[in-house]
Amino acid sequence: xxxxxxxxxxxxxxxxxxxxxxxxxxxxxxxxxxxxxxxxxxxxxxxxxxxxxxxxxxxxxxxxxxxxxxxxxxxxxxxxxxxxxxxxxxxxxxxxxxxxxxxxxxxxxxxxxxxxxxxxxxxxxxxxxxxxxxxxxxxxxxxxxxxxxxxxxxxxxxxxxxxxxxxxxxxxxxxxxxxxxxxxxxxxxxxxxxxxxxxxxxxxxxxxxxxxxxxxxxxxxxxxxxxxxxxxxxxxxxxxxxxxxxxxxxxxxxxxxxxxxxxxxxxxxxxxxxxxxxxxxxxxxxxxxxx
Amino acid sequence: xxxxxxxxxxxxxxxxxxxxxxxxxxxxxxxxxxxxxxxxxxxxxxxxxxxxxxxxxxxxxxxxxxxxxxxxxxxxxxxxxxxxxxxxxxxxxxxxxxxxxxxxxxxxxxxxxxxxxxxxxxxxxxxxxxxxxxxxxxxxxxxxxxxxxxxxxxxxxxxxxxxxxxxxxxxxxxxxxxxxxxxxxxxxxxxxxxxxxxxxxxxxxxxxxxxxxxxxxxxxxxxxxxxxxxxxxxxxxxxxxxxxxxxxxxxxxxxxxxxxxxxxxxxxxxxxxxxxxxxxxxxxxxxxxxxxxxxxxxxxxxxxxxxxxxxxxxxxxxxxxxxxxxxxxxxxxxxxxxxxxxxxxxxxxxxxxxxxxxxxxxxxxxxxxxxxxxxxxxxxxxx
Numbered sequence: 001x002x003x004x005x006x007x008x009x010x011x012x013x014x015x016x017x018x019x020x021x022x023x024x025x026x027x028x029x030x031x032x033x034x035x036x037x038x039x040x041x042x043x044x045x046x047x048x049x050x051x052x053x054x055x056x057x058x059x060x061x062x063x064x065x066x067x068x069x070x071x072x073x074x075x076x077x078x079x080x081x082x083x084x085x086x087x088x089x090x091x092x093x094x095x096x097x098x099x100x101x102x103x104x105x106x107x108x109x110x111x112x113x114x115x116x117x118x119x120x121x122x123x124x125x126x127x128x129x130x131x132x133x134x135x136x137x138x139x140x141x142x143x144x145x146x147x148x149x150x151x152x153x154x155x156x157x158x159x160x161x162x163x164x165x166x167x168x169x170x171x172x173x174x175x176x177x178x179x180x181x182x183x184x185x186x187x188x189x190x191x192x193x194x195x196x197x198x199x200x201x202x203x204x205x206x207x208x209x210x211x212x213x214x215x216x217x218x219x220x221x222x223x224x225x226x227x228x229x230x231x232x233x234x235x236x237x238x239x240x241x242x243x244x245x246x247x248x249x250x251x252x253x254x255x256x257x258x259x260x261x262x263x264x265x266x267x268x269x270x271x272x273x274x275x276x277x278x279x280x281x282x283x284x285x286x287x288x289x290x291x
Numbered sequence: 292x293x294x295x296x297x298x299x300x301x302x303x304x305x306x307x308x309x310x311x312x313x314x315x316x317x318x319x320x321x322x323x324x325x326x327x328x329x330x331x332x333x334x335x336x337x338x339x340x341x342x343x344x345x346x347x348x349x350x351x352x353x354x355x356x357x358x359x360x361x362x363x364x365x366x367x368x369x370x371x372x373x374x375x376x377x378x379x380x381x382x383x384x385x386x387x388x389x390x391x392x393x394x395x396x397x398x399x400x401x402x403x404x405x406x407x408x409x410x411x412x413x414x415x416x417x418x419x420x421x422x423x424x425x426x427x428x429x430x431x432x433x434x435x436x437x438x439x440x441x442x443x444x445x446x447x448x449x450x451x452x453x454x455x456x457x458x459x460x461x462x463x464x465x466x467x468x469x470x471x472x473x474x475x476x477x478x479x480x481x482x483x484x485x486x487x488x489x490x491x492x493x494x495x496x497x498x499x500x501x502x503x504x505x506x507x508x509x510x511x512x513x514x515x516x517x518x519x520x521x522x523x524x525x526x527x528x529x530x531x532x533x534x535x536x537x538x539x540x541x542x543x544x545x546x547x548x549x550x551x552x553x554x555x556x557x558x559x560x561x562x563x564x565x566x567x568x569x570x571x572x573x574x575x576x577x578x579x580x581x582x583x584x585x586x587x588x589x590x591x592x593x594x595x596x597x598x599x600x601x602x603x604x605x606x607x608x609x610x611x612x613x614x615x616x617x618x619x620x621x622x623x624x625x626x627x628x629x630x631x632x633x634x635x636x637x638x639x640x641x642x643x644x645x646x647x648x649x650x651x652x653x654x655x656x657x658x659x660x661x662x663x664x665x666x667x668x669x670x671x672x673x674x
Contacts, residue, residue: 275410
């Protein structure tokens with residue numbers, strides 16, 4: 001039983017990271033119907049920025065964290081301006097390929113700048129553990145869970161209660177109509193990319209104590225975040241986090257109870273099952289063209 | 292400019308619209324047939340890879356280019372073909388038999404993948420095919436009794452009619468070329484048949500195709516099966532060419548390379564698959580060439596512009612250091628994908644058509660001819 005709870009908590013922590021990356025997908029998807037295959041790589045880059053600020057320049061953890069988030073928000077806007085904006089409105093596949101290309105580019109450049117070693121960021125949560133009876137919970141894992149819940153709540157409020165959030169949902173439905181209603185669609189898209197890069201950075205920094213930061217971490221985790229996003233239903237903010245947690249728990253349970261090899265496949269098996277049985281996911285809406 | 296006067300439907304679907312086509316393709320075929328006796332063995336080897344990649348490109352073109360179903364899992368189909376060949380070869384099954392068996396098995400698996408894909412489109416389909424490829428990769432690594440796990444399998448040379456065909460011999464090249472040409476001709480015939488027209492109708496609008504009486508589900512599964520089967524054939528040749536296969540060869544990276552083949556070539560014509568294959572296969576030796584020769588050339592240019600010997604040598608060593616950076620190749624790949632998507636969405640073959648039209652219509656050519664329509668409305672995107 002203790003093992004089970006232990007696995008459950010570490011699965012939830014891992015799942016929260018997937019959920020945070022999936023949140024990035026969902027934000028961009030909600031606002032522009034574009035899927036960003038470079039989301040994991042944005043996370044990786046955010047982790048490296050934070051490592052540069054904290055590990056190499058010796059800044060305070062929180063200042064470095066904030067600096068990395070700000071830098072990555074700017075970077076997200078830049079990436080949107082250069083790569084995505086010229087092809088908005090073209091078939092989804094073009095944008096998927098463009099972001100795959102962007103991911104390739106970021107991964108290689110990060111490898112060139114920071115090398116291919118693993119890096120670790122010293123955080124205030126690295127050492128401590130929380131003991132409940134004989135259950136041992138590491139602070140770094142708890143910090144991921146707490147941050148995910150907070151970020152998810154903030155983003156949900158942002159999307160559903162603020163004017164800018166409403167503008168984003170509107171431009172997702174119909175960019176032209178939104179533009180005619182006075183919504184600056186280009187700026188909205190730009191802001192969405194900034195937010196999603198910032199969320200990715202949070203994921204990267206929080207992840208750093210659990211899995212180390214290296215140039216391929218984005219690819220590995222980014223691809224695991226897809227099942228999370230699909231399970232939750234693309235386009236639903238709470239869905240992304242719930243999906244992420246479910247995938248994380250399934251993965252960590254499969255790693256513990258099933259034979260070797262199931263751990264890596266389980267998320268994708270779940271994904272295929274979801275796509276077969278309920279393609280719109282747990283919280284998603286199914287849209288169909290009406291003639 | 293040549294005007295073709297078509298009087299009936301047979302004229303419209305002819306493989307060679309006029310004699311110019313026969314002459315130019317005949318010439319191309321002749322060049323390809325004498326190539327092994329002229330080119331160096333390294334270039335021949337690359338040419339074999341071009342044939343294999345182009346075959347996969349044609350397969351992907353049927354699925355993605357003509358049926359509109361994106362797949363990022365074709366490396367898995369290639370792997371299934373390659374492993375079928377390697378496994379059957381251990382039991383002394385003759386080449387023609389396992390060649391066909393690989394195609395049939397891969398085709399059946401392709402059809403199985405096609406069924407779940409019926410309900411999916413766009414991004415969901417891409418994700419589903421990626422997951423399928425991951426699962427296949429993991430199975431290959433774990434099913435050790437058949438695949439020998441991560442240690443991989445050796446593949447012996449092809450033995451055709453009692454003769455052993457080494458993977459570097461011209462005969463093997465002719466085999467690959469024959470498979471490619473047969474695939475292309477077969478695909479062209481398929482595309483001008485009712486099946487091909489149904490594929491294109493589904494690509495252009497699923498709703499419209501369905502309301503015209505096209506059985507969308509049937510044709511999607513057919514498209515998946517045909518595409519997978521052709522990829523399986525290519526997989527057999529791939530295994531023989533490499534003479535060793537292991538699961539880590541068939542990763543997402545390879546699937547992306549295949550998509551790059553059709554993306555760079557141009558996703559609307561079979562020419563694109565071949566041109567893209569040439570581009571993807573030749574980019575590697577080209578980059579190596581640049582890496583070896585570029586530092587010297589740049590230093591030479593610097594020297595002619597009045598830089599001293601020491602400065603030139605300094606520049607040369609710096610450029611050499613940059614060129615040998617780890618991962619530069621990945622960055623260049625990424626940039627190439629982005630540049631093509633952004634600036635040349637119709638690919639190399641599209642550029643060729645544009646240039647051709649420019650001279651045909653001179654001076655009346657206008658850029659807008661090739662402009663694509665942008666869709667900003669969500670409901671229009673759900674097809």
